[in-house]
Amino acid sequence: MNHLDWLEAEAIHIMREVVAECAHPALLFSGGKDSICLLRLAEKAFRPDRFPFPLLHIDTGHNFPEVMAFRDHRAAELGETLIVGSVEESIAAGRVVLADPTESRNPHQSVTLLDTIAKHGFDALFGGARRDEEKARAKERIFSHRDAWGQWDPKNQRPELWNLYNARLKPREHLRVFPISNWTELDVWQYIAQEDLAVPTIYFAHQREVVERNGLLLPVTPVTLPLANETVVTRMVRFRTVGDMTCTCPVASRAATLDEIVLETAAATLTERGATRMDDKTAEASMELRKKEGYF
Amino acid sequence: MRGLDQVDTLRVSTAGSVDDGKSTLIGRLLYDAHGILEDQLAMLAGATVKHGHVPPGEAVDFSLLTDGLIAEREQGITIDVAYRYFITPKRRFIIADTPGHEQYTRNMVTGSSTADLTIVLVDARKGVGTQSRRHAVIASLLRIPHLVVAINKMDLVGYDEAVYDRLRDEFAPFLAKLAFVQVTFIPMSALKGEMLAKRGDGQARAMPWYDGPTLLETLETTTAHRVVAAGNHLFRFPVQRVAKSKFGPNQTLRGYQGTVVGGSVKRGDRVQVLPGEGEATIAAIHYDGGEHEVAHVEQAVTLVLDRQLDISRGDMLVAGGAAVDITPTAKQKPYVGSAFSANLCWLDPSNLEFGRRYWIKHTTQSSRALIEKIDFRLNVETLADEPVSSNTLQMNEIAQVRLSTQRPLIFDAFETNRTTGCFVLIDDTTNRTVAAGMIIEPGPG
Numbered sequence: 218m219n220h221l222d223w224l225e226a227e228a229i230h231i232m233r234e235v236v237a238e239c240a241h242p243a244l245l246f247s248g249g250k251d252s253i254c255l256l257r258l259a260e261k262a263f264r265p266d267r268f269p270f271p272l273l274h275i276d277t278g279h280n281f282p283e284v285m286a287f288r289d290h291r292a293a294e295l296g297e298t299l300i301v302g303s304v305e306e307s308i309a310a311g312r313v314v315l316a317d318p319t320e321s322r323n324p325h326q327s328v329t330l331l332d333t334i335a336k337h338g339f340d341a342l343f344g345g346a347r348r349d350e351e352k353a354r355a356k357e358r359i360f361s362h363r364d365a366w367g368q369w370d371p372k373n374q375r376p377e378l379w380n381l382y383n384a385r386l387k388p389r390e391h392l393r394v395f396p397i398s399n400w401t402e403l404d405v406w407q408y409i410a411q412e413d414l415a416v417p418t419i420y421f422a423h424q425r426e427v428v429e430r431n432g433l434l435l436p437v438t439p440v441t442l443p444l445a446n447e448t449v450v451t452r453m454v455r456f457r458t459v460g461d462m463t464c465t466c467p468v469a470s471r472a473a474t475l476d477e478i479v480l481e482t483a484a485a486t487l488t489e490r491g492a493t494r495m496d497d498k499t500a501e502a503s504m505e506l507r508k509k510e511g512y513f
Numbered sequence: 514m515r516g517l518d519q520v521d522t523l524r525v526s527t528a529g530s531v532d533d534g535k536s537t538l539i540g541r542l543l544y545d546a547h548g549i550l551e552d553q554l555a556m557l558a559g560a561t562v563k564h565g566h567v568p569p570g571e572a573v574d575f576s577l578l579t580d581g582l583i584a585e586r587e588q589g590i591t592i593d594v595a596y597r598y599f600i601t602p603k604r605r606f607i608i609a610d611t612p613g614h615e616q617y618t619r620n621m622v623t624g625s626s627t628a629d630l631t632i633v634l635v636d637a638r639k640g641v642g643t644q645s646r647r648h649a650v651i652a653s654l655l656r657i658p659h660l661v662v663a664i665n666k667m668d669l670v671g672y673d674e675a676v677y678d679r680l681r682d683e684f685a686p687f688l689a690k691l692a693f694v695q696v697t698f699i700p701m702s703a704l705k706g707e708m709l710a711k712r713g714d715g716q717a718r719a720m721p722w723y724d725g726p727t728l729l730e731t732l733e734t735t736t737a738h739r740v741v742a743a744g745n746h747l748f749r750f751p752v753q754r755v756a757k758s759k760f761g762p763n764q765t766l767r768g769y770q771g772t773v774v775g776g777s778v779k780r781g782d783r784v785q786v787l788p789g790e791g792e793a794t795i796a797a798i799h800y801d802g803g804e805h806e807v808a809h810v811e812q813a814v815t816l817v818l819d820r821q822l823d824i825s826r827g828d829m830l831v832a833g834g835a836a837v838d839i840t841p842t843a844k845q846k847p848y849v850g851s852a853f854s855a856n857l858c859w860l861d862p863s864n865l866e867f868g869r870r871y872w873i874k875h876t877t878q879s880s881r882a883l884i885e886k887i888d889f890r891l892n893v894e895t896l897a898d899e900p901v902s903s904n905t906l907q908m909n910e911i912a913q914v915r916l917s918t919q920r921p922l923i924f925d926a927f928e929t930n931r932t933t934g935c936f937v938l939i940d941d942t943t944n945r946t947v948a949a950g951m952i953i954e955p956g957p958g
C-alpha cells in the first residue's frame with residue numbers, strides 16, 4: 218500500500234466506525250477541497266449503499282458563487298441530501314448580531330452550526346480539518362468531543378489509542394470527527410489528482426482583480442471592496458482554500474491543472490493558512506478560540 | 514509528481530524528560546528536512562525574541578514550534594499529544610509529540626500507541642536516569658519495534674566520544690532485556706543540528722568518531738511496524754458494519770465492511786465466523802469502487818460471503834478449516850473468551866474502582882468488563898513486579914490484571930497482533946477513556 222492508500226483506508230475505517238456507533242451523523246460539505254475528499258471517501262466506504270448521513274453546509278451568504286454552484290451540483294450528482302444552515306437566517310432571526318454590517322460573518326458560523334445541529338439532532342459531524350493546518354488542530358483528537366454547549370475543551374480530551382475511538386455521548390453532546398486528520402495539504406491534492414475529482418474552478422489559476430494588503434492579495438468582491446488608497450490590479454491567482462469571501466485570499470499562481478497544483482503545493486514555502494487567511498493572522502491563537510466556541 | 518506517492522509512512526513518537534531537548538529536536542528536524550515553511554519560521558523568529566530560551570547567537574528557538582495553545586500557556590499545563598508531519602524524498606513522517614512530565618506514562622502511552630519507532634532523549638550531561646528507563650519500558654510494552662536513544666546536548670560535553678560510549682554501555686544491557694527488534698544509539702546536538710539531518714563534512718565534523726547513521730537516515734530506513742509484526746500473516750477481519758445493499762448475481766448475498774487487521778484473504782477462501790463454528794466462502798471482495806481478487810492487511814474493504822450466516826458488528830472473520838498453529842504464540846485462530854489477563858495502563862485522574870463495571874472497547878466489539886484481580890504492579894523503572902497492597906490503580910500506573918467481560922471477545926495476544934490484542938476501558942458515568950490494555954498470551958490450560 219502506498220501512502221495515499223494507507224491514508225484512505227484509515228479514513229474509511231473512521232467513517233464506518235462513526236456510522237456504526239452514532240445515531241445521527243452528518244457530513245460537513247462546503248464545496249472545498251478537503252470536503253471533496255470526504256465525499257470520495259464516503260463513496261468508497263459505503264457504496265453501493267446511499268450515504269448513511271446527509272450532507273450539511275453552513276452558508277455565511279458570503280461564499281464564492283462558483284463554489285456554491287459546485288456544492289449543489291456535486292450533492293445532486295451523488296443523489297444525496299444536502300442540508301444548508303444559513304448565517305443570513307440566523308442574523309434575520311436575531312440569533313447572530315453583527316457589530317458592524319461589513320464585519321466578516323466567518324466567526325458567526327458557530328451559532329448557525331450549533332443551532333442546525335440541535336434542530337436536526339445530529340450527534341456526529343464529519344469535518345475535513347487536518348492536523349497540519351494549524352496548531353490547535355494539531356492537538357485535536359480524530360473523535361473530538363463537544364459538550365452540551367458545543368464547546369471543545371482542549372485539556373480534557375479523551376485519550377485516543379490505536380484505532381479504538383470512544384464515541385460515547387451524553388444527551389445534547391456531539392462529536393466532530395476528522396477522518397483526514399493525518400493528511401497534509403499535499404496529500405489532499407495528490408488524492409484529488411489520483412481520483413481525478415472535480416473541484417471548483419477558482420482552485421485553478423485565473424485572472425482576478427485583487428488589492429494588496431498586509432502582504433496578502435485580497436479579492437475584490439461585492440463584500441470586500443478596496444479601500445480608498447488601494448489600487449486594484451489584475452493578477453494570475455488561484456485559491457488554496459475557498460472559505461468565506463471576507464477572509465479568504467488567493468495566492469499568485471500559474472497552476473492550471475491538478476498536477477501543476479500538486480507540484481506547486483510540494484514546493485510551497487508558506488503554510489496554507491498563513492498564505493490565505495486574514496482571520497488567522499490577526500491573533501496567534503484565533504483558531505483555538507473559535508474552536509472552543511463550537512467552530513468547525 | 515505521481516512518484517511522490519510511492520513512498521510509505523513511518524509513525525514516530527518521542528520521549529524525554531522536561532528540558533532534555535525534545536521540542537528542539539523535533540523543531541530542528543522539521544527545519545532541516547524543510548518541514549517548516551517561511552511564515553512559520555518568521556513567527557518562530559518573532560516568538561524567540563519574546564519567549565525563547567536559546568544561547569546568544571541562535572536566532573530561532575525551534576522548541577517554540579511545538580509550543581502550545583493559550584490554554585496551555587495560561588494554565589501551565591500541556592496537552593498530551595500534538596502531531597507533526599513532514600516529508601523527505603524517501604518517506605513521509607508523522608511525529609507524535611508528547612510533552613515531558615514527571616508522571617509521563619499516560620501521555621507517552623497515548624502518543625505512542627501506533628508508533629513504528631520511538632526516540633528516547635538522554636541529556637549527555639545528566640546521563641541515563643530513571644525516566645530514560647521508564648520511557649524505554651513503556652515503548653517496549655507497547656511493542657514499538659524500534660528504539661532510538663538520542664544522546665543529546667553533545668555540544669555541552671565537548672562532543673566527547675568517551676561520554677557517549679559510557680552512556681551507551683551503561684544503557685544497552687538494560688535495553689537488551691526489553692522487546693525491541695532494533696535499538697540505535699545516536700550522539701547529537703539538537704540545538705546545533707548535529708547528526709539530525711546532517712553529519713557535517715571534513716573539518717566541520719563535530720563528531721568524526723561516530724560513523725553510524727544520522728537520525729534522519731535512521732528514520733528513512735527503519736522498517737515500518739506492519740512489516741515487522743509477527744502475526745500479520747494470520748487473517749483477521751473484525752466486522753465493522755453490515756452493508757444495506759445485497760451483492761452477487763441475484764443481489765442476495767450480504768457484504769461485510771471492515772478493515773483487514775492481519776494477513777490477507779482471496780476470493781474463494783474458506784473463512785470461519787467467530788464466535789461460533791459457522792464457515793463460508795468469500796464470494797467477492799469489493800473496494801475502491803470495484804471487485805478485486807485479494808484484500809491485504811490494513812485495507813478497508815467489503816467482503817461478500819457465499820451464504821447467509823448470522824453475522825454482526827463485533828464478529829470476526831478468520832481463516833477457515835482446522836487450526837494449524839504456526840508457532841505456539843502465532844495461532845491461526847484467535848482466542849474466543851470472556852476472561853483474560855492484560856497489562857493495563859491507567860490513564861484517568863480518577864483511580865480504578867475495584868468491582869466497578871467499565872465498558873471495554875476491543876476491535877469493533879463493546880462489552881461490559883470487570884477487573885477481577887490486580888496481579889501485580891509493574892515498576893517501570895526497574896522492571897520489577899511489585900505486589901499491590903490496595904485494589905486500585907492511579908493515573909500513570911501499569912499493572913497486570915485479570916478481566917472478565919459480559920460478551921466473549923475474539924482476541925490475540927498483543928505481542929502477536931497489536932490490533933486484535935489491544936483495548937480501552939471507558940467509564941460509563943463520565944464516558945472518559947480511562948485505561949489502555951494490552952492482552953497477554955493466555956498460559957496453557
Ligand SMILES: Nc1nc2c(ncn2[C@@H]2O[C@H](COP(=O)(O)OP(=O)(O)O)[C@@H](O)[C@H]2O)c(=O)[nH]1
Nearest residue numbers: 531532533534535536537566576666702703704
Ligand atoms: N546546548 C544545547 N542545548 C540544547 C540542545 N537541545 C536542547 N537544548 C536546550 O535545552 C533547553 C530545553 O530544550 P527543549 O527542547 O525545550 O526541551 P523539552 O522540554 O524536552 O522539549 C532549551 O533551552 C534548548 O535550547 C542541545 O543539543 N544543545
